[in-house]
Amino acid sequence: MIGRKVALIGASMTRFGNLPEMDLLKLMVEPSLAAMDLSKIDLKGVGAIFVSNMLGDALSKQTSLGTALSDALGVYGIPAERIENGPAGASALRYAYLSVSSGESNIALVTGVEKMRVASTDVVTDYISSMSHPYAEYPSGATMPSLAGMFARLYMNKYGVKPEHMGMVAVKNHDNALKNPYAHLKKKITLDYLFGKDAATNNPFVADPIRLYDAAPISDGGAALVVADLETAKQYTDKPVIIEGYGEATDRLAVHEREDPTELRAVRVASQRAMEMAGVTPQDIDVAELHDAFTILEIAESEDVGFFKKGEGHLALERGDTSIGGKIPINTSGGHKARGHPVGASGIAQIVEIYWQLRGEAFGRQVEGAKLGLTVNLGGFGSNAVSFVFRRA
Amino acid sequence: MIGRKVALIGASMTRFGNLPEMDLLKLMVEPSLAAMDLSKIDLKGVGAIFVSNMLGDALSKQTSLGTALSDALGVYGIPAERIENGPAGASALRYAYLSVSSGESNIALVTGVEKMRVASTDVVTDYISSMSHPYAEYPSGATMPSLAGMFARLYMNKYGVKPEHMGMVAVKNHDNALKNPYAHLKKKITLDYLFGKDAATNNPFVADPIRLYDAAPISDGGAALVVADLETAKQYTDKPVIIEGYGEATDRLAVHEREDPTELRAVRVASQRAMEMAGVTPQDIDVAELHDAFTILEIAESEDVGFFKKGEGHLALERGDTSIGGKIPINTSGGHKARGHPVGASGIAQIVEIYWQLRGEAFGRQVEGAKLGLTVNLGGFGSNAVSFVFRRA
Numbered sequence A, B: 001m002i003g004r005k006v007a008l009i010g011a012s013m014t015r016f017g018n019l020p021e022m023d024l025l026k027l028m029v030e031p032s033l034a035a036m037d038l039s040k041i042d043l044k045g046v047g048a049i050f051v052s053n054m055l056g057d058a059l060s061k062q063t064s065l066g067t068a069l070s071d072a073l074g075v076y077g078i079p080a081e082r083i084e085n086g087p088a089g090a091s092a093l094r095y096a097y098l099s100v101s102s103g104e105s106n107i108a109l110v111t112g113v114e115k116m117r118v119a120s121t122d123v124v125t126d127y128i129s130s131m132s133h134p135y136a137e138y139p140s141g142a143t144m145p146s147l148a149g150m151f152a153r154l155y156m157n158k159y160g161v162k163p164e165h166m167g168m169v170a171v172k173n174h175d176n177a178l179k180n181p182y183a184h185l186k187k188k189i190t191l192d193y194l195f196g197k198d199a200a201t202n203n204p205f206v207a208d209p210i211r212l213y214d215a216a217p218i219s220d221g222g223a224a225l226v227v228a229d230l231e232t233a234k235q236y237t238d239k240p241v242i243i244e245g246y247g248e249a250t251d252r253l254a255v256h257e258r259e260d261p262t263e264l265r266a267v268r269v270a271s272q273r274a275m276e277m278a279g280v281t282p283q284d285i286d287v288a289e290l291h292d293a294f295t296i297l298e299i300a301e302s303e304d305v306g307f308f309k310k311g312e313g314h315l316a317l318e319r320g321d322t323s324i325g326g327k328i329p330i331n332t333s334g335g336h337k338a339r340g341h342p343v344g345a346s347g348i349a350q351i352v353e354i355y356w357q358l359r360g361e362a363f364g365r366q367v368e369g370a371k372l373g374l375t376v377n378l379g380g381f382g383s384n385a386v387s388f389v390f391r392r393a
Helices: A024-039 A065-073 A091-102 A121-131 A144-159 A163-177 A191-195 A230-236 A265-278 A295-304 A313-319 A335-339 A343-359 B024-039 B065-073 B091-102 B121-131 B144-159 B163-177 B191-195 B230-236 B265-278 B295-304 B313-319 B335-339 B343-359
Strands: A006-013 A048-052 A080-084 A107-114 A205-207 A221-229 A241-250 A287-289 A372-378 A384-392 B006-013 B048-052 B080-084 B107-114 B205-207 B221-229 B241-250 B287-289 B372-378 B384-392
Touching: A006 A024, A006 A091, A006 A230, A006 A343, A024 A065, A024 A107, A024 A221, A048 A065, A048 A091, A048 A343, A065 A080, A065 A107, A065 B241, A065 B384, A080 A091, A091 A107, A091 A221, A091 A241, A091 A343, A091 A384, A091 B091, A107 A343, A121 A144, A144 A205, A144 A295, A163 A191, A163 A295, A163 A313, A163 A335, A221 A230, A221 A343, A241 A265, A241 A343, A241 B065, A265 A295, A265 A372, A265 A384, A287 A343, A295 A313, A295 A335, A335 A343, A343 A372, A343 A384, A384 B065, B006 B024, B006 B091, B006 B230, B006 B343, B024 B065, B024 B107, B024 B221, B048 B065, B048 B091, B048 B343, B065 B080, B065 B107, B080 B091, B091 B107, B091 B221, B091 B241, B091 B343, B091 B384, B107 B343, B121 B144, B144 B205, B144 B295, B163 B191, B163 B295, B163 B313, B163 B335, B221 B230, B221 B343, B241 B265, B241 B343, B265 B295, B265 B372, B265 B384, B287 B343, B295 B313, B295 B335, B335 B343, B343 B372, B343 B384
Parallel strands: A048 A080, A048 A107, A287 A372, B048 B080, B048 B107, B287 B372
Antiparallel strands: A006 A221, A006 A241, A080 B080, A107 A221, A241 A384, A372 A384, B006 B221, B006 B241, B107 B221, B241 B384, B372 B384
């Protein structure tokens, strides 16, 4: 690719959770101002705005969020748009990368946002399902939890994964979230709580074998990144986080049409592309945020990224390889599972976490010496994936 | 800006109108396949997909349109997203430009789509108003027609524009649409029809002084462009249409907060930027498509682009300067007013028209010898504007 090196110089996020005091606009403005403040840039330096949001028109009856954020910040005369790729907010960073790399802008703001707790769970679940196949899945009543249920069942049959393995992802990510002040779910859980004698009430089935604690919560939240070309970046910080590579890939939209539905081909292709661009291998990565909207997805992605052999992610999890202190800590933020999952913001929040990790600012959950970080953000039930590789300068 | 030269090598659109037989997916797929077929590229050559759409989640309960189009075309392993900038679908071409220019892809597909006739006029009007200011406009009941009414009234007071001038835009654009097989409204109108003794029934007030024929219709439609780097483009056609420049700019979201609400500053800034990048002046442009969602906007934009002095656009219109055969023909397609205005697709349809004009393929409405074309696409009531300058190779 032709262009300049691009880096992150600021990052921030709101607390994720049920935030009745924050509307869509406030959820954008607060982390944007904080990220710009932390990066020490002048507001007027922002040359382009990229907003990631999935359901603003449906749930908040608000569109043109790029313009709305530009206006709220008082930064005029610049390009500003909303990008939607289901819950793959990381797509917005791809556009910022292209803008800054090409010289269209020198400093760009990327803000992910979602206001979900304005509607009931069934309404939200329905709208999120709007990213499934419009003929083959959605009209048949397929929802994300139901697809996750079928995916998990296939995974269990093929690779010997047990419900307890999915529970281990939840336990690990809840543990991590306890150390993240921005996380939605701050609750210590144990395998006994999830599968013991009170399992039916503590952890009821949502879509067998998916139980309550296998699914991410419905959250409000916003997250923001300040992006600059490397030369500009160095004027503002001696700790820029360099975007070394990225990749995005589509797969068949309908899960049942995939040759091997347990393989997340989009994750594999996107991540390979990102790592190739960065000139690194999965074994080089020190910390990763994966898209654990359902616990089984973290296990599957840890394999399709290349951290572990296919079918062995659950064994690595058992060994503690993906815990903080392990070989390749995954979802130190708590992940979608416990940090929360405001769909348009989650992909940006993953990158905020990696930014903090690579700068040594992930207090209490820091991966010591982390130099290389990777994110995987899904834009559907595996039908679209966006991966990034970041390096500490 | 750093990067390769970028050109259009294919363009197509569906007929715009009330198309009950076409859902959102079909409205994307049909023009995409046609544009790719016309450009003679292989489906597998497509390296990225950019879908422009404003209201898919609200009106059709469908998101992730980029992935859906990638899947419907059977092109996998590529980036694919939806971009939303109100009715400024041209934003999607900006992203395709960056993707191709940087070398991220060599051939990209840009598809604009909107399915609007699934809901009643009041529901659609309400959702379109969702791009107005979330505190200062929308909750007060401001709709696009009401903002256009106030804008037109200011314009009449300040510059002596008469309702008949707005009518002249409608008459001209309806005339042009009669020569465009893809247009929504195929109806010859006259000033006497609009303002004569039957005006009250023929052309009732919508938001005084805006009358029925001052507003674009609510349409279904899709439009697509195939974009390639110039080197690749030349392998497929000896008539590529080169993207010489583009610009995008935001302005204050709330119309009443603008220093001079009759000035479309975003249009001025975006167009100046596009022409500067192209190295041309307004006087060099041979044909233009402007955003006439309301007739008064065509007059205002013709001034803010720089074709005419501020306050004199209506005089140019009187003289016939903007008619086919005039100095600078505007909206030869019929414009949003008569070609139709499926919001996410309109900006792409404007570019399709310029593509045809610059290749000499605008049969019956051809601007003879057209070499340079310009488009202006609004992403709100003037709060965001996207301009492009194209050149015949």
